[in-house]
Amino acid sequence: MKKFYITTPLYYVNDKPHIGHAYTTILADVIARYKKMFNEKVFFLTGTDEHGQKVQEAADKLNTNAKQHVDKFHKNYIELWNKLNIDYDKFIRTTDQSHQSKVKIMLQNFWDKGEIYLSEYEGLYSVSEERFITEKEYSEGNFRQVTKIKEKNYFFRMSKYQSRLIEYIKQNPNFIMPDTRKNEILGFLRKPLADLCISRPKSRLKWGIEIPFDENYVTYVWFDALLNYITAIDWNQKEKNFNYWWPADYHLIGKDIITTHAVYWITMLMAAKLPLPKHILAHGWWLMENEKISKSVGNVVNPIDLIDYFGEDALRYFLMREMTLGQDSSFSFELFKKRFNDDLANDLGNVLNRVTILIRKFCKNKVPSITNTDDTDKDMIDKIKSLHKVATRHIEKLNISQLIDDVMSVVRDVNKYLEIKQPWKTLKVDQSNYDGLNTLSISAEAIAQATKILYPVIPGKSTSILSILGLNSKDFNNFEFGFLVNNNISKHGPLFPRIEND
Numbered sequence: 001m002k003k004f005y006i007t008t009p010l011y012y013v014n015d016k017p018h019i020g021h022a023y024t025t026i027l028a029d030v031i032a033r034y035k036k037m038f039n040e041k042v043f044f045l046t047g048t049d050e051h052g053q054k055v056q057e058a059a060d061k062l063n064t065n066a067k068q069h070v071d072k073f074h075k076n077y078i079e080l081w082n083k084l085n086i087d088y089d090k091f092i093r094t095t096d097q098s099h100q101s102k103v104k105i106m107l108q109n110f111w112d113k114g115e116i117y118l119s120e121y122e123g124l125y126s127v128s129e130e131r132f133i134t135e136k137e138y139s140e141g142n143f144r145q146v147t148k149i150k151e152k153n154y155f156f157r158m159s160k161y162q163s164r165l166i167e168y169i170k171q172n173p174n175f176i177m178p179d180t181r182k183n184e185i186l187g188f189l190r191k192p193l194a195d196l197c198i199s200r201p202k203s204r205l206k207w208g209i210e211i212p213f214d215e216n217y218v219t220y221v222w223f224d225a226l227l228n229y230i231t232a233i234d235w236n237q238k239e240k241n242f243n244y245w246w247p248a249d250y251h252l253i254g255k256d257i258i259t260t261h262a263v264y265w266i267t268m269l270m271a272a273k274l275p276l277p278k279h280i281l282a283h284g285w286w287l288m289e290n291e292k293i294s295k296s297v298g299n300v301v302n303p304i305d306l307i308d309y310f311g312e313d314a315l316r317y318f319l320m321r322e323m324t325l326g327q328d329s330s331f332s333f334e335l336f337k338k339r340f341n342d343d344l345a346n347d348l349g350n351v352l353n354r355v356t357i358l359i360r361k362f363c364k365n366k367v368p369s370i371t372n373t374d375d376t377d378k379d380m381i382d383k384i385k386s387l388h389k390v391a392t393r394h395i396e397k398l399n400i401s402q403l404i405d406d407v408m409s410v411v412r413d414v415n416k417y418l419e420i421k422q423p424w425k426t427l428k429v430d431q432s433n434y435d436g437l438n439t440l441s442i443s444a445e446a447i448a449q450a451t452k453i454l455y456p457v458i459p460g461k462s463t464s465i466l467s468i469l470g471l472n473s474k475d476f477n478n479f480e481f482g483f484l485v486n487n488n489i490s491k492h493g494p495l496f497p498r499i500e501n502d
Contacts, residue, residue: 033456047092178326349496
């Protein structure tokens with residue numbers, strides 16, 4: 001059995017999750033579910049990043065300690081992932097003792113090998129980004145809460161691996177995806193790569209993992225957080241488990257953290273003499289009126305509000321259908337309503353209602369057999385049989401949006417097929433008319449196969465549809481044509497009631 005290891009970034013716990021966090025995690029969940037559908041063994045990791053200066057400052061403002069603060073905000077992510085039906089295998093927190101102990105082991109290893117050194121540094125520091133920045137970065141105005149700092153810190157010899165990293169990226173064109181992000185990193189690496197400051201003195205930051213060889217310092221939040229990808233699968237603890245899962249197949253991230261993953265993380269792995277992940281995939285931003293959705297801009301969309309009104313599957317469907325991987329995409333409530341009404345209510349919901357009502361009316365609730373098919377029937381059958389191959393091809397390239405579009409195209413073809421055949425007319429005259437019976441059976445089969453392919457995207461509604469068609473969970477991976485014959489069809493209400501304008 002093939003294995004597949006996929007990760008989301010660790011989400012910073014200083015505020016409630018927004019739609020960008022939801023998108024990344026749904027995307028990972030959808031990919032993981034498809035891989036399971038194709039009989040691969042999957043490990044899906046997500047979690048929260050809980051150390052750093054911003055957490056400490058927020059806790060101080062609220063007159064609470066940092067641990068109580070992160071415990072409270074960590075629950076927001078657990079709640080949202082449950083509401084979104086996210087089927088992760090592990091949720092890691094950087095405050096987990098097992099993670100902290102492994103971070104210390106890695107730090108000690110680096111120190112013992114000379115990969116870390118102590119040096120005095122004077123420069124500009126961005127509190128919002130929790131890192132030192134250059135004068136050029138400051139002049140470009142992309143950083144907030146900038147102050148000048150002079151202090152001793154520990155540095156990782158990141159510059160030592162610059163040439164090796166450039167060569168690796170060039171030799172592995174699909175390592176960083178899409179090409180725009182790969183080119184961005186290669187552009188970044190044309191300039192001399194500085195060593196990475198990986199500590200903060202306790203005199204200004206106490207909330208972090210203590211440096212094992214110097215109790216006066218804590219670990220820089222990024223060095224700590226990035227290690228989760230290996231600490232979660234038992235690095236330096238259960239080597240058999242670690243060696244089975246590592247390297248990761250995909251690190252899914254937003255494009256704003258590509259440098260930390262494609263430079264910091266990869267050079268850390270090189271220094272640790274560990275295999276590199278197979279792919280780093282940086283998706284685009286969700287925009288509202290051409291601005292990135294973010295707390296600082298003040299245009300945050302709360303996914304829980306959308307779930308409470310429209311259900312988790314509506315949100316999952318919209319986010320997966322609307323964003324082409326690697327590109328930015330726009331969110332608006334009008335676009336959300338239109339996509340739901342057009343695709344789910346008018347197309348999938350409508351054809352399900354039409355076919356099940358007709359089968360209940362003319363076939364005594366049972367899916368009829370298929371005999372004496374004509375060219376129109378055969379054309380529809382060919383489209384149905386191609387769905388699994390189409391899905392396999394798109395998933396290999398992670399083209400989720402295109403996959404959904406192709407599936408919904410077949411659903412729309414079923415509605416056209418019904419209009420051509422008009423089984424309600426032929427069966428009204430003769431309930432044994434094979435052409436009318438063929439039409440209903442083939443249409444039911446199309447709905448079932450399309451729904452199975454959509455299951456990773458809308459697992460809740462897909463389960464309901466397949467149950468209506470007389471299938472249970474053990475049938476979900478069966479893509480043989482004709483599997484529905486003689487199944488009992490259940491009576492049901494509208495699964496996708498239209499969203500009306502207020």
